[in-house]
Amino acid sequence: MTNEPPPYPGEPNPSSGDLPSYGSTPPPPQGGYPPPPPGGYPPAPGGYGAAPYSAPDAIGYGWRKFKDNAGVMIAATLIVFVGGLVLGILSEVIAPSPSYFAPGGDFDFDAGATVASLVAQAVTGTFVYILVAMLTRGALDVVDGGNFDIGRAFGALDIVKVLITGLLLSVLSTIGFALCVLPGLIFSIFAYFTIYFVVDKDQDPVQSIGSSFSLVGRNFGDALLTGLLAVLVLLAGTLLCLVGLLAAIPIITLAGAYAFRRFQGEPVAP
Template sequence: MTDTPSHAPRDPAREAPPQGGGGQYAAGQGQPEAAQPHPAEPGTPHARHEMAGGAGYPQFDGPGAAQYGNEPVEPPPPIAYSPQPTYGPRGTGPGTLSPDDSGVDSGHQHTYGYQTVGQPVDLDVGNAISYGLEKFRANPAPWLGITAMGIVIYLVFWLLVRIFAPNSFLPVVLLFLAVMAAVWLLQAAMVRGALYETDGNKPAFGSYFRFVNAGNVLLTAMLAFLGTWIGLAFCVIPGLIVGYLCMFALHFVVDQDQGPFSAIKSSAVLVVSNLGQTLLLALAVAVITLVGTLLCGLGLLVAGPVSVIAVTFAYRGLTGGVVAP
């Protein structure tokens, strides 16, 4: 008779389920035992392979424990900052308005890399004039409205002179300065609108007045005006030269928030650095203005916007800015 082998002694420790678990570590009959987790050293963070949960993620004890591990998170990549350009948009720069309050699409954001003023840049004067004409034709209503304000200012001045008939020097000077201040602010408004056009935005009427440096605008325009008229008193030519050198002064004030003296200096340096192109542009603008004046003055409603946009096109290109098609 064959002896029946005796049963192996029972090991209660092996048959008992692990503490706090649902028996996931207990080996079934005829299956190898599952690997038991090794206790972590105090102060040592748990690794993913040390305690795998049901979904493959580490689980930890205690209330509020993270369910998806506490592996170190990679830091975000560093932000690369470009060096500050010599000239760049400041203040109410392009694309800062929303369609609700200005009609300008703020989604057209451009990055400007203005180069140092003083470096010559190619400029096609014909393209500048064509660009101004095309932008005016694409958005005529607000441009006609803002230009018509100049005619209104002239009519108000004429009516005040006829009504009050000032016969002393001081009232005439004060009235003249008030009218000129309105004209200078109107010029800055047209520059603001032209800057939006070169940024690819069609300005609404209210957008033209979105500049916050009216004081610098008035001081810059007054200095340029005085310099021009003082130069005109000396055989005309010096006055024309001063006006020519200041052709971009308001652009530097409105677009880059420069002070009066800095804006006039920047304009003069930009003009002298690109003497041939800017001289042709100034002559073209003078011819366009003269033709508009000869057409009973009504031609200025078109000549004014086209000239301002063309000069702004040149300003953007000569300073390394972006010009929208």
């Protein structure tokens, strides 16, 4: 007589030799697959299941990717430099920046000259955004696992949409900085990812500004810290006789592309 329960009706009585030994792994069901290991599937690289976002990691990522694409990114930055310089000179030729002090040292405000100068800066600054958009599109290509290619980055731009976005950003930021600087600074912070949304998500200018405000607002602490570190990188580049900016600008653009992807939970290339 045994203590084993009787078999259910219609089922064979298994013998002790058919039972797995204690501590062993039972065989998979007929025709099936073994169960997954404990803990589920490994996390996907990049934004999905990756480590928490870190501002220093963003700058470090920008530095590593810059080293991999140094030559072409320095060339692209030179294009931005030269283009911006030419447009800045053109702005001064069209409407010189007024002097607010008379020869005797008295304050002298010329409203007409000030408005003309601001308009000229806004218009010429609009075309700088084409160069900025090229650098941004190339940085996104790198973060997505490709190489920086100036021709491909230019070719991927919707020039009309970039121009309209640039004009809108130039006008709004110029007005903001004219209103005691602080409003312009706040606008610049929250509108930072506007061009990223234009060149990557094909959003219209107004929608892209709203998307940038929303993205920065949801990640304000990380975005602000990343921005502060980016300013330090720019200062370091400036102190190196301005030559360091040829590295600093690509680094912070790549860091911005990294943050843009990570803030949206999108993957980035290792």
